[in-house]
Amino acid sequence: MPIYEYELCEGDCRTCGGRFELRRPADRDPLTRCPLCRRPVRKVVSQVNTPKVTKPLSISDAKKAGFTVLERRDGDTFEKL
Numbered sequence: 001m002p003i004y005e006y007e008l009c010e011g012d013c014r015t016c017g018g019r020f021e022l023r024r025p026a027d028r029d030p031l032t033r034c035p036l037c038r039r040p041v042r043k044v045v046s047q048v049n050t051p052k053v054t055k056p057l058s059i060s061d062a063k064k065a066g067f068t069v070l071e072r073r074d075g076d077t078f079e080k081l
Contacts, residue, residue, distance in 0.1 A: 002023070003022070003023050004043060004046075005020070005022075005043070005044040005046045006021075006030075006031055006041040006042065007019040007041060007042060008039055010039075011039070013037045015037045016036045016037050019044070020036075022035075
């Protein structure tokens with residue numbers, strides 16, 4: 001389930017802090033009101049969370065994952081490893 005960020009359209013709020021995150025199914029419509037203070041909100045575009053690669057993939061890891069590994073030979077020719 002994705003996490004969506006929302007902020008108040010106007011002003012600030014002590015209850016919700018003016019900005020909050022909410023986990024919702026992707027098929028639901030975006031919120032129009034804050035669930036805590038009932039004031040109008042808008043959805044905020046947030047950063048995408050991508051996994052970080054901790055080590056480079058080896059040739060054997062790539063083959064196990066189902067990729068075809070090619071190595072460049074003479075200029076424009078490639079050979080399958």
